[in-house]
Amino acid sequence: MRILLLLLFAFPTIAFAQTASSPRYVLVIHGGAGTILKSSMTPEAEAAYHAALKAALAAGETILKNGGNALDAVEAAVRVMEDNPLFNAGKGAVFTNDGRNELDAAIMDGKTLSAGSVAGVTTIKNPITAARAVMEQSPHVMLTGKGAETFAAEKKLEIVAPSYFYTESRWKGLQRLKKEDSLKTTLDHNEKQEAAVLQPGNRDHKYGTVGAVALDLHGNLAAATSTGGMTNKKYGRVGDAPIIGAGTYANNTTCAISCTGWGEYFIRLVMAKSISDMMEYGKMPLSNAANEMIHHKLPQLGGDGGLIAVDKNGNIAMPFNTAGMYRGYVKDGKVVTEIYK
Amino acid sequence: MRILLLLLFAFPTIAFAQTASSPRYVLVIHGGAGTILKSSMTPEAEAAYHAALKAALAAGETILKNGGNALDAVEAAVRVMEDNPLFNAGKGAVFTNDGRNELDAAIMDGKTLSAGSVAGVTTIKNPITAARAVMEQSPHVMLTGKGAETFAAEKKLEIVAPSYFYTESRWKGLQRLKKEDSLKTTLDHNEKQEAAVLQPGNRDHKYGTVGAVALDLHGNLAAATSTGGMTNKKYGRVGDAPIIGAGTYANNTTCAISCTGWGEYFIRLVMAKSISDMMEYGKMPLSNAANEMIHHKLPQLGGDGGLIAVDKNGNIAMPFNTAGMYRGYVKDGKVVTEIYK
Numbered sequence: 001m002r003i004l005l006l007l008l009f010a011f012p013t014i015a016f017a018q019t020a021s022s023p024r025y026v027l028v029i030h031g032g033a034g035t036i037l038k039s040s041m042t043p044e045a046e047a048a049y050h051a052a053l054k055a056a057l058a059a060g061e062t063i064l065k066n067g068g069n070a071l072d073a074v075e076a077a078v079r080v081m082e083d084n085p086l087f088n089a090g091k092g093a094v095f096t097n098d099g100r101n102e103l104d105a106a107i108m109d110g111k112t113l114s115a116g117s118v119a120g121v122t123t124i125k126n127p128i129t130a131a132r133a134v135m136e137q138s139p140h141v142m143l144t145g146k147g148a149e150t151f152a153a154e155k156k157l158e159i160v161a162p163s164y165f166y167t168e169s170r171w172k173g174l175q176r177l178k179k180e181d182s183l184k185t186t187l188d189h190n191e192k193q194e195a196a197v198l199q200p201g202n203r204d205h206k207y208g209t210v211g212a213v214a215l216d217l218h219g220n221l222a223a224a225t226s227t228g229g230m231t232n233k234k235y236g237r238v239g240d241a242p243i244i245g246a247g248t249y250a251n252n253t254t255c256a257i258s259c260t261g262w263g264e265y266f267i268r269l270v271m272a273k274s275i276s277d278m279m280e281y282g283k284m285p286l287s288n289a290a291n292e293m294i295h296h297k298l299p300q301l302g303g304d305g306g307l308i309a310v311d312k313n314g315n316i317a318m319p320f321n322t323a324g325m326y327r328g329y330v331k332d333g334k335v336v337t338e339i340y341k
Numbered sequence: 342m343r344i345l346l347l348l349l350f351a352f353p354t355i356a357f358a359q360t361a362s363s364p365r366y367v368l369v370i371h372g373g374a375g376t377i378l379k380s381s382m383t384p385e386a387e388a389a390y391h392a393a394l395k396a397a398l399a400a401g402e403t404i405l406k407n408g409g410n411a412l413d414a415v416e417a418a419v420r421v422m423e424d425n426p427l428f429n430a431g432k433g434a435v436f437t438n439d440g441r442n443e444l445d446a447a448i449m450d451g452k453t454l455s456a457g458s459v460a461g462v463t464t465i466k467n468p469i470t471a472a473r474a475v476m477e478q479s480p481h482v483m484l485t486g487k488g489a490e491t492f493a494a495e496k497k498l499e500i501v502a503p504s505y506f507y508t509e510s511r512w513k514g515l516q517r518l519k520k521e522d523s524l525k526t527t528l529d530h531n532e533k534q535e536a537a538v539l540q541p542g543n544r545d546h547k548y549g550t551v552g553a554v555a556l557d558l559h560g561n562l563a564a565a566t567s568t569g570g571m572t573n574k575k576y577g578r579v580g581d582a583p584i585i586g587a588g589t590y591a592n593n594t595t596c597a598i599s600c601t602g603w604g605e606y607f608i609r610l611v612m613a614k615s616i617s618d619m620m621e622y623g624k625m626p627l628s629n630a631a632n633e634m635i636h637h638k639l640p641q642l643g644g645d646g647g648l649i650a651v652d653k654n655g656n657i658a659m660p661f662n663t664a665g666m667y668r669g670y671v672k673d674g675k676v677v678t679e680i681y682k
Contacts, residue, residue, distance in 0.1 A: 113609045113642065119579075120485055140578045141608045144461055145486050147577025236488025237481045238460075245586045245611035267482045268454045270586035270614040277615065281623030301454065 025064035026215045026314045028329040029056050029077050031087045032208035033260045033306035036324030038340055046339065049086060053328040053337040056080040060212060061330045070214040070222035070256070071109050071132070078105075078128040078224045081210035085167045087326075088208020090126060093165050093228025095174035101165035103228055104242040105131040110221030110250035115141050117242035118148040122165075125158040128226045131242070133157060141244060145236075170231070177232045207322070209241055211258025213250070213310045221256035221312060223248050223272075230263070239263025245273035252312060254279040255286050260325065261298070261305010269297055275309065286310075290317035366405035367556040367655045369670040370397050370418050372428045373549035374601045374647035377665030379681055387680065389427060394669040394678040397421040401553060402671045411555040411563035411597070412450050412473070419446075419469040419565045422551035426508045428667075429549025431467060434506050434569025436515035442506035444569055445583040446472040451562030451591035456482050458583035459489040463506075466499040469567045472583070474498060482585060486577075511572070518573045548663070550582055552599025554591070554651045562597035562653060564589050564613075571604070580604025586614035593653060595620040596627050601666065602639070602646010610638055616650065627651075631658040 031053060038046075060077035064070070082090025093101040105127035106117035116135025119142065124130045130152045134143050143151055153159050209227035216222075225248040227241040240247030240263040247263065249272035250256035257272035266272075271293055278289035290309055298304065299321055306320020308327060318327050328337035372394060379387075401418035405411070423431025434442040446468035447458035457476025460483065465471045471493045475484050484492055494500050550568035557563075566589040568582040581588030581604040588604065590613035591597035598613040607613075612634055619630035631650055639645065640662055647661020649668060659668050669678035 115609050138576070139605065140576070141605045142579040142584075144577035144579055147575065151576040234488065235479070235481070235492040236485035238483040238485055243483075243584060243586075244608050245584075245614060249611070264480065264482045267585050268456050270590070270611065273586060273611040273614050274618065277618030278622050281619050281621075281625075284622075 025217050026310045026316065026329065026331045027057060027060045027064055027073055027077065027212065028214070028308040028310050028316055028318065029053060029060070029081070029210070029212045029327065030258065030260055030306070030308045030318070031081055031210050031326030033320045033322045033325035034207040035322060036326070036339060041339075049326055049339060050337045052081065052084050052086050053326060054335065055084075056212070057328050057330050057335055057337070060214060064214060064216055064330075067217050069218065070216040070220045071107070073214040073216065074212040074222045074224035075107065075128055075132055077212035078210055078226050079126050082126050082128060082226055085169075087210045088228040089210040089226040090228075091165060092167055092170065092208075094170050094208065094231040096229070097178075097232050097234040099174065101162065101228060102233070102236075103127040103165075103226070104238060105224070105226035106242045106244060106248040107131045107135060107224045108222065108244060108248055108250040108256075109135070110223070110252040110256055113251065115244045115248075117142045117244065117248070118152070119144045119238045119242040120236055121145070121148050121152070122162045123149050123159050124152045125160045125164065128224050130157055131224070142242065165228075173231050181232065207261055207305055209247075209260035211248070211260060211308060213256035213258050213308055215256070215310050215312065215314050219252065219312065221250045221252050221310065223250040223256040223258050225258040240266035240271065243267055245270050247272065249273050249276055251276050255309050255311040257307055257309045259305060259307040261307075261322070262303045265298055265301050265303025266305065268301065269293065271298075271307065279311070286315050287317045290319050294319040294321055366558050367651045367657065367670065367672045368398060368401045368405055368414055368418065368553065369555070369649040369651050369657055369659065370394060370401070370422070370551070370553045370668065371599065371601055371647070371649045371659070372422055372551050372667030374661045374663045374666035375548040376663060377667070377680060382680075390667055390680060391678045393422065393425050393427050394667060395676065396425075397553070398669050398671050398676055398678070401555060405555060405557055405671075408558050410559065411557040411561045412448070414555040414557065415553040415563045415565035416448060416469055416473055418553035419551055419567050420467050423467050423469060423567055426510075428551045429569040430551040430567040431569075432506060433508055433511065433549075435511050435549065435572040437570070438519075438573050438575040440515065442503065442569060443574070443577075444468040444506075444567070445579060446565070446567035447583045447585060447589040448472045448476060448565040449563065449585060449589055449591040449597075450476070451564070451593040451597055454592060456585045456589075458483045458585065458589070459493070460485045460579045460583040461577055462486070462489050462493070463503045464490050464500050465493045466501045466505065469565050471498055472565070483583065506569075514572050522573060548602050548646055550588075550601035552589070552601060552649060554597035554599050554649055556597070556651050556653065556655050560593065560653065562591045562593050562651065564591040564597040564599050566599040581607035581612065584608055586611050588613065590614050590617055592617050596650050596652040598648055598650045600646060600648040602648075602663070603644045606639055606642050606644025607646065609642065610634065612639075612648065620652070627656050628658045631660050635660040635662055
């Protein structure tokens with residue numbers, strides 16, 4: 001017994017690892033929320049999503065378990081999903097109305113409240129790494145369009161031809177949606193609901209986004225989000241993903257959050273910061289705050305989607321009000337990936 | 342007495358007008374914060390700023406006193422300032438590093454939490470009106486760059502040649518700052534402070550932004566912000582003005598806010614939403630919340646600037662931690678404009 005106690009004092013992190021209520025590190029990821037139904041999924045597709053989520057978790061966990069920081073972990077996890085055409089981010093980004101892939105991403109460091117984001121970029125292979133470069137290598141938080149691409153090139157980030165982001169399934173998704181939209185013009189303002197009923201796959205595509213939040217061994221939180229936006233989007237539309245406080249937020253005194261959903265509603269609700277503030281000023285636990293926003297305030301306005309969050313004590317929340325959300329976490333040695341409700 | 346009581350019931354707004362503690366309508370505006378010193382201002386320039394602020398207040402008040410809504414009032418007040426070359430917004434926008442004028446604006450309706458914003462636009466005469474069109478005539482919240490310009494043109498908003506935004510004083514401001522920047526490259530990372538000490542006017546230019554917040558006779562709040570951004574900005578940088586929750590926010594249950602300052606810090610703090618949440622979840626009065634953010638959290642991170650706010654009861658806050666902030670308000674029949682501390 002005396003020897004055990006001595007060991008505990010000599011290696012305090014070992015001691016914490018034994019205690020479920022004091023997690024050493026936590027990583028949570030999502031790969032988008034939407035009308036993701038078991039009935040419209042093949043077993044092969046399901047397995048591919050689980051494998052992709054596990055690969056992203058593994059990339060982040062390798063960093064966290066070796067004492068690396070939360071910022072590196074969320075960037076690594078998101079990069080894996082950006083490189084996988086299954087997700088609407090990076091390689092698998094959806095197409096805009098004029099047949100382009102315009103990517104958005106944001107990252108935030110809960111320790112310093114530093115943040116970086118890029119919006120509307122078309123040539124940066126990993127937008128999340130560009131967002132981090134904005135945070136660490138510029139005096140700015142948000143860079144957009146060609147300017148952001150010039151910055152990324154100057155910082156020697158990997159630049160690709162816009163055609164890198166072409167995938168046949170996303171291209172077909174755009175053509176399908178354009179056809180639907182030309183039909184929808186005769187519908188009334190409830191067209192969104194009706195279109196969703198007609199085409200469940202449609203909303204899945206629309207809400208594709210990837211994200212990661214982490215708590216590291218040093219007690220630091222970080223959040224990262226990356227997206228290809230909405231299929232068929234027009235006019236240089238920017239959603240919630242690259243907006244600090246809306247789709248992405250981290251603060252060591254409260255929590256780290258990454259959102260996925262109908263971006264406009266998340267912006268109007270300033271979703272992520274609201275949850276942090278409900279914890280900080282309203283003294284609410286993470287799960288209550290996250291549920292209040294996703295299950296009450298979001299549907300009240302007419303929006304839907306979900307989010308992942310981890311608080312400074314390692315508590316996890318993954319609420320969504322859609323049929324499914326690709327998600328997973330690593331906590332206390334457990335690796336879990338899930339798709340449906 | 343009986344007749345008076347009858348009158349009160351018949352015309353309740355008349356009754357409220359008599360009571361100082363129940364203001365009928367309130368309008369607050371700002372024209373930017375920064376190193377605005379009496380010592381560097383001529384009496385003529387000072388008079389011109391006061392006149393410009395009064396003109397903006399008059400445009401908004403005309404709407405409010407006739408029972409118009411807060412949204413119309415803030416848009417009207419901001420348009421007057423956008424059209425006046427004294428302010429860094431619309432006509433008087435500063436120049437980017439590559440000699441362009443890139444404008445940002447946002448508007449938010451506290452009743453519905455609807456919001457609209459445009460970023461990086463170069464051909465829209467009144468960006469605040471484009472932001473309102475995004476809010477009311479599109480399913481989106483934020484449109485950027487050429488896409489936002491296409492949208493504005495489709496909605497028949499006034500489009501101008503980029504040269505409309507040329508003013509000699511802003512062009513000279515860019516040349517001066519470029520010269521300073523080439524000197525500054527030899528300075529360490531404290532260059533910002535040193536540069537500010539060397540060139541007080543510099544920071545004034547950097548923080549120019551205009552904004553308005555209003556409470557109307559119907560109890561609705563609205564906020565609007567418009568800016569030309571930072572002189573010499575690069576890479577498609579976007580500041581806090583067009584970010585809902587950062588530089589612009591309105592919510593009938595709390596307050597309406599428009600910010601001006603070093604945008605990156607306002608984004609990282611999610612400034613405007615933080616104040617609303619401190620009121621909603623922390624039960625703080627507006628002035629305490631606004632002071633906490635501007636006089637503690639903002640300088641703690643190293644930022645500076647100011648904001649204007651009005652709460653649902655008509656209380657006003659106008660804190661800033663710079664030398665001055667162009668500002669003014671209309672409340673209880675009083676019209677006030679101020680520049681220095």
